[in-house]
Amino acid sequence: MRPEHAEAVLAVFQAGIDSGNATFETSAADWTAFDAARLPLHRLVALDHSPLDRPLLDDGPLDHSPAPRGRVLGWAAVSRVSARAAYAGVVEHSVYVDPAAQGRGVGRALLDALLASTDAAGIWTVQSGIFPENTAGLALHRRAGFRVVGTRERIGRLHGRWRDVVLVERRSPAVG
DSSP: OOGGGHHHHHHHHHHHHHHTSSOSOSSOOOHHHHHHTSOTTSEEEEEEOOGGGOOEEEOTTSSOSOOOOSEEEEEEEEEESOSSGGGTTEEEEEEEEOGGGTTSSHHHHHHHHHHHHHHHTTOOEEEEEEOTTOHHHHHHHHHTTOEEEEEEEEEEEETTEEEEEEEEEEEOTTOO
16 A cells, blocks of 8 residues: 555545445545554555456555556555554454445455465454444455454444444464
8 A cells, every 4th residue: 555545545445434334434534644543564455457357456665666556446454453562463454445346356355465464474363343234344354264252232323323343353373
């Protein structure tokens, strides 16, 4: 995920927000706030221009090659869950796919690449909270090896309505 992807990444995020079943956020933050809230080493975008209709994943700016061009189909990133040393290997992740690209394997490609990145970095737990109504998101995470920890009932309000969140996590097989 590179700064030149900012506008498209925020647009995909806003589309998820607008769906009403992706996040408690009601509008996408500006790029500065978005960027500051996510760890720099575990960010990906899927771009629409690779062979066999498979998304090209770009994790820039770590590689210094020219940025690939293409429409952003989706993104994935992680945030710290706590500044405490005991939780240094625990992150919360997000995966968002453009509505026009859903059902094409973009979410799975992003999630698999994100998990490879976090495993390689020694992160032992990747977690997320998913609205129960987001059945596609829950199924994607189940297929990627996440387990349901439990349901946090009435954990927050969105548009004046209490919402539950299903807490999912994946423990890295690479970390003992």
